[in-house]
Amino acid sequence: MATVPSPVTSISPPKSKFNEKISRFETLNPPQNPLSLLPKCTSLKELKQIQAFTIKTHLQNDLNFLTKFINFCTKNPTFTSMEYAHKLFDNISRPDVALFNTMARGYSRSNTPIQAIPLFSQLLSFGFLPDDYTFPSVLKACSSAKALEEGKQIHCLVIKLGLNHNIYICPSLISMYTECNDVDSARRVFDKMLDPCVISYNAIITGYAKCSRPNEALSLFRELQVKSLKPTDVTMLSVLSCCALLGALDLGKWMHEYVKKNGLDKYIKVSTALIDMYAKCGSLKDAICVFENMSIRDTPAWSAMIVAYATHGKGYKAIETFEEMRKAGVQPDEITFLGLLYACSHNGLVDEGWRVFSSMSDKYSIIPGIKHYGCMVDLLGRTGNLDEAYKFIDELPIKPTPILWRTLLAACSSHGDVELGKRVIERIFELDESHGGDYVILSNLCARAGRWEDVDFLRKLMNDRGVVKVPGCSSIEVDNVVHEFFSGDGVNTVSTSLHKALDELMKELKMVGYVPDTSLVFHAEMGEAEKEISLRYHSEKLAIAYGLLNTPPGSTIRVVKNLRVCGDCHSAAKHISQIFDRQIILRDVQRFHHFRNGKCSCGDFW
């Protein structure tokens, strides 16, 4: 005999747990606020159920409720969207400023920040006055969208409304200008502040750090301390990145002590910035020490360590660290893979590089970006697979940047392939003719091959097109002061004691077998002596000589250069490390060279 199903199971449709929660809520607390359900909500379906429920509670026209509801939507991009929030917003007949502010903040944090601008216009057209909640959001939106013009107009309105001293709006203004690459306007806003708080200091210091003006950032950091304002974790992130930019290890160590003393090392980001600082200042040992002392390591922390190993030429350690990261259950991201590919390219690990490259999309669902392609080009180029690299760029699924071709051009130069170099520079010129370095690299390549007619042609082309070379600049930190030297300083001017010392130094180097590589000098018509002088006052040599003269015997000389190290300076540095028994650590724009006992860690492969 068939059993009769119980009425409960046969009549009610199957209910999800969430549905049950709502029903229970409904029966127990009929007229109460459904907002308390929001924290438990984890899908769009559930969100819609709560929305339906609001109608029963007669909250559908309650602005306060709707604002909180929309705010929740804008904060949970995993299962809801700004589009959804905007639909809800459009159905509200009489919004108020707070609701507009909530929408603007949502957009400013979304991947379509520019949408905050029409919303802002709408707010004005409704006759509302924006307040100190509105401006930070719309300014943040301008920052993310790099919308300088809109940002300036908003700044005007801030002034008109007399809000230009507001403590919430000022940092946003500063940050808007710096994010739009106008740090000088940001500084003007900062200077007009009557009593800038630490957040405003952070905004301007970060701005200077981002546009590579570390000295200005550091001098503001000192000012902040003089005023007895307390630096925060964010302050330290920026000043540590300034130490990294300058390669100023002693200053960086001081900052590390400061961080520890003020308990700021509890922030993972600060520790990650310390790893990066130590690595970029040439002390891999200290970077490892910070990493090993971290109790929690997130993806950026692991990535920073992998990048640190990679830039110091420890490719296998970088790969090993990645394995450890996987074992620790931390997910890699696109930066982790950049570090790994960088490690492979700088160690000539072609097979491993391809393996890493395919695994990123196959195993980890990370789509390679232009920088990953760049690493692959570098890997193929460095290892002499020049034609394969050319084909690789030509067949990319995305439009190559001039930088990609430039990478290959550098490889053509180190492998002495003039013909391919010429084809590559044509591809660069299709995209960009203004980059002085391209002319210089090809010209040097031609000069080494004795192709003087090509050298002349390139120089004329540069002149005709008004292209200028970026001057080489090297710096060295002595007693907490960073000294900068430019290539050619002293060639035509009155020479200083430093230049005289350098003249003597070169004589000594020649005695132990150093031969100036005058084939690297650009101008065919120069005499040998002239070429030698032009080489002698390269910025690297000036900085190293300064270090020799002004630091204790036996101590390490650390120099930072803005371009790639020149071949002649590389050779001179090897000899200097031997004669004077000094370790020289030279950071160029790409990597570290550790010179010791007449040898370099890069194995002359860079």
Next chain:
DNA sequence: GTAGGGTTAG
């Protein structure tokens, strides 16, 4: 219900 944010090819 407010602002500032580290790691990224060449």
